[in-house]
């Protein structure tokens with residue numbers, strides 16, 4: 354039995370609520386595509402090519418919700434084997450989420466109101482970066498570089514959670530202005546959400562993950578010039 358600290362429950366609860374609309378809302382789309390009722394706003398692209406969006410929704414759900422478990426120190430310390438098993442599943446899910454996101458960005462036919470050139474290119478760059486960061490994180494942990502592994506995973510996770518920040522910003526915009534953002538404004542808000550997440554990731558990496566610097570100079574001096582009884586006389 355794993356014992357989580359109060360702060361870890363709070364962190365997991367926060368991620369759960371934060372990911373709720375894109376992750377759980379996405380499952381409603383999957384049910385619709387499987388023949389269920391249409392509850393989410395209509396998406397003609399999903400009806401024309403359902404496979405990539407179904408893969409995308411299921412894999413990003415795993416990556417965002419189950420992936421949050423990987424950041425809990427108690428699981429890492431008390432059950433390192435569980436961290437490794439979940440990590441493998443999450444790494445694969447993250448790669449499928451990024452690849453299917455890239456596929457839809459390029460092959461789905463969007464109107465200018467839904468995806469302009471700027472959003473297209475940012476999605477291509479960030480989808481590719483998310484994939485590269487996950488692969489880099491796996492390579493890093495195989496060579497036992499914990500800092501590089503966790504920093505890469507935090508950055509990939511920040512890109513993935515862009516969907517949640519985009520939802521929060523989109524809803525806030527509707528509440529503030531009474532209308533949904535469209536066209537270049539929508540693209541700008543979506544890109545802004547990713548910028549915020551990546552800034553948050555960098556702050557977290559610098560403040561919590563970066564290993565403390567050790568007084569290297571003194572150590573190496575001692576190692577190179579050991580004092581012997583002869584030198585002391």
Ligand code: HEM
Nearest residue numbers: 375379382396398413450454455457458476480513514516
């Ligand atoms: C890993 C976290 C992510 C989550 C939780 C997520 C969530 C979702 C959801 C729920 C949908 C379905 C929207 C609908 O039903 O109409 C969707 C669609 C889409 N996502 Fe993601 N996504 C994630 C990452 C990404 C990334 C990194 C990219 C960029 C490469 C991306 C690009 C897209 C595109 C292009 C669509 C199709 C949008 C449409 O047809 O209107 N997603 N995403």
